[in-house]
Amino acid sequence: MATKSLQKRESELASTQRQVEILSNGIFQSGELPTFANKIKETNQFPLKPKKVEILQINVGYMCNQVCSHCHVDAGPDRKEIMTRETMQQCLDVIEKTGAHTLDLTGGAPEMNPHFRWFVEEASKIGVKDFIVRSNLTIIRANKKYYDLPEFFKKHNVHVVSSMPHWTRGKTDKQRGDGVFDKSIKALQELNAVGYGMPDSDLRLDLVYNPSGAFLPGDQAAMEKDFKKALLEDFNIQFHNLFAITNLPISRFLDYLIASENYEDYMYSLVEAFNPGAVANVMCTNTISVSWDGWLYDCDFNQMLDLKVASKVKHISEYNEELLNNRNIIISQHCYGCTAGAGSSCQGTVA
Amino acid sequence: MDKSYYNPRDLKKFGSITEWSEELGNKFFEYYGKVFEEGALTPREKSLIALAVAHTEQCPYCIDAYSQDGLQRGITKEEMMEAIHVGAAIKSGATLVHGVQMMNKVNKLEM
Ligand code: SF4
Ligand code: SF4
Numbered sequence: 183m184a185t186k187s188l189q190k191r192e193s194e195l196a197s198t199q200r201q202v203e204i205l206s207n208g209i210f211q212s213g214e215l216p217t218f219a220n221k222i223k224e225t226n227q228f229p230l231k232p233k234k235v236e237i238l239q240i241n242v243g244y245m246c247n248q249v250c251s252h253c254h255v256d257a258g259p260d261r262k263e264i265m266t267r268e269t270m271q272q273c274l275d276v277i278e279k280t281g282a283h284t285l286d287l288t289g290g291a292p293e294m295n296p297h298f299r300w301f302v303e304e305a306s307k308i309g310v311k312d313f314i315v316r317s318n319l320t321i322i323r324a325n326k327k328y329y330d331l332p333e334f335f336k337k338h339n340v341h342v343v344s345s346m347p348h349w350t351r352g353k354t355d356k357q358r359g360d361g362v363f364d365k366s367i368k369a370l371q372e373l374n375a376v377g378y379g380m381p382d383s384d385l386r387l388d389l390v391y392n393p394s395g396a397f398l399p400g401d402q403a404a405m406e407k408d409f410k411k412a413l414l415e416d417f418n419i420q421f422h423n424l425f426a427i428t429n430l431p432i433s434r435f436l437d438y439l440i441a442s443e444n445y446e447d448y449m450y451s452l453v454e455a456f457n458p459g460a461v462a463n464v465m466c467t468n469t470i471s472v473s474w475d476g477w478l479y480d481c482d483f484n485q486m487l488d489l490k491v492a493s494k495v496k497h498i499s500e501y502n503e504e505l506l507n508n509r510n511i512i513i514s515q516h517c518y519g520c521t522a523g524a525g526s527s528c529q530g531t532v533a
Numbered sequence: 534m535d536k537s538y539y540n541p542r543d544l545k546k547f548g549s550i551t552e553w554s555e556e557l558g559n560k561f562f563e564y565y566g567k568v569f570e571e572g573a574l575t576p577r578e579k580s581l582i583a584l585a586v587a588h589t590e591q592c593p594y595c596i597d598a599y600s601q602d603g604l605q606r607g608i609t610k611e612e613m614m615e616a617i618h619v620g621a622a623i624k625s626g627a628t629l630v631h632g633v634q635m636m637n638k639v640n641k642l643e644m
Contacts, residue, residue, distance in 0.1 A: 350609055393604065400605040404576065408607055454545070 349412035396444035425530030430519035460525030585620035
């Protein structure tokens, strides 16, 4: 397993432009498979338009203590992109006036941003309805200075959403790195200990499942049942919901697909599983994604492809919800990942 | 004509068998879909049975399909391999138990 980001390895795929080219060429250029735009034209869903902004997803930096092989952020310890306090202040100003009910902090490992705690404290004062932090679990065990994170999350009533690719050690460590499983289990037990994830608790703890390979996630409800049973029986761990998320063909997952010669077959399965019913609720229809340096995107995936919003307003400093709501969403073939089967978003299935 | 009897892409064309016999084809796929729904057995258990039978039938399409199906359901490699051993054990048992027939015949014929 690689221990460096594509960027650090100076891989060709570190270039977002190169990724966009790959997604537009080959089987999609030759017409062997329809482009996403043509596909949604068939059901009169083109151009894709946003509804109202409900979720503000803020990426506070690409630095991470892990280097997962499927990571669409190309995150890792070697990434230095970190949101400054000034940009955070601009985000807080927006949080105060937005009609969005959900604030969703992501990364990298958001906790590694030196201003993370300050930002959480300030944001929680404003009082959004649902305040999510996407925590990779191992960060809680990575260093003494993070040991109190469960208490800190509790204090600010943060909704914790964490990744867990499988309930067995082998599959987890293969995707996320050696030792990740044991640390994640320990972190989950600690979250449970302060009340997170317990059946009647208001302290929400949800898990995210991504397939560890070139296949689509199975039925979300069935997976949740299996996860719950195994984690409870083997480790006495409880959690609320499981979100099954499809891996999108960008960044390190794209690199893996190409290197393992699975790219074409994977795109075939995504296109075959296309569900027109999922299109209306894809994540970009109710989310604005903000990058570490304050740029605005339709979603975290478009952020990683550096496809900024097609609006006059492109930066958090000039945020204007009305103008943003008039934009067309920028799409490419990676979008098929959001519309396969029951659909996929940071909140799980959408159809 | 293809140079090989099996082409992985043909699995995706399975549905086209209805074109030459619509009613029977549709009835088959309806039945097939029903069989794999949750019943007294879970879809997960059914997937493992299908994988084992795919091997005893030695159908490359079914092996592709149910290896992938298993992964999607979070079935582990160990579970998949054990399922195949069940199929293999029944296959070899079925061969060997006929040894009794051979023994009967030999015993009857031999003085
Ligand atoms: S998937 Fe999450 S935990 Fe893994 S490297 Fe990427 S940001 Fe870090
Ligand atoms: S990848 Fe982003 S832009 Fe494309 S459908 Fe998904 S959420 Fe929307």
